[in-house]
Amino acid sequence: MGKGRPTINPTSSTRYFIDKNGCWVWKMKFRTHSGFPEVSVRGNPSIATHVFLKKLKGIEIPNGKLVFQKCRNRSCVNPKHLIVVTRGFSARRAKNTKLSFKAIEDIKREYIPRTMSQAKLGKKYGVN
Numbered sequence: 001m002g003k004g005r006p007t008i009n010p011t012s013s014t015r016y017f018i019d020k021n022g023c024w025v026w027k028m029k030f031r032t033h034s035g036f037p038e039v040s041v042r043g044n045p046s047i048a049t050h051v052f053l054k055k056l057k058g059i060e061i062p063n064g065k066l067v068f069q070k071c072r073n074r075s076c077v078n079p080k081h082l083i084v085v086t087r088g089f090s091a092r093r094a095k096n097t098k099l100s101f102k103a104i105e106d107i108k109r110e111y112i113p114r115t116m117s118q119a120k121l122g123k124k125y126g127v128n
Contacts, residue, residue, distance in 0.1 A: 015039075015048075016077055023076040024052075035074050052077045059084065066090050070101040098127050 026037035037048035
């Protein structure tokens with residue numbers, strides 16, 4: 001076990017609790033320098049969200065990609081809240097964004113079929 005980091009058993013909820021938003025909130029003190037949950041895999045430190053995606057959903061994280069929490073909770077390890085994104089996407093979303101992930105998906109659905117103009121969508125969602 002690497003430096004006392006917990007090993008991961010995704011079927012056990014002893015390392016996280018489920019909050020009212022459905023987030024699996026990491027309870028352990030081990031974190032990356034950016035504050036993300038950290039665990040040990042075969043003695044090597046790993047980011048918990050990556051491990052949860054791999055073990056529960058069979059998703060590998062390609063080089064150059066990151067795991068992003070749609071719920072915007074850095075402590076969340078719920079695979080349903082995690083998506084694999086580019087660094088650019090993560091950087092854009094990390095800046096003081098006004099829109100939730102759901103609002104962005106709603107806007108994409110409404111705009112792509114051209115059912116509403118960009119100006120009307122901006123007004124509807126409070127952005128310009």
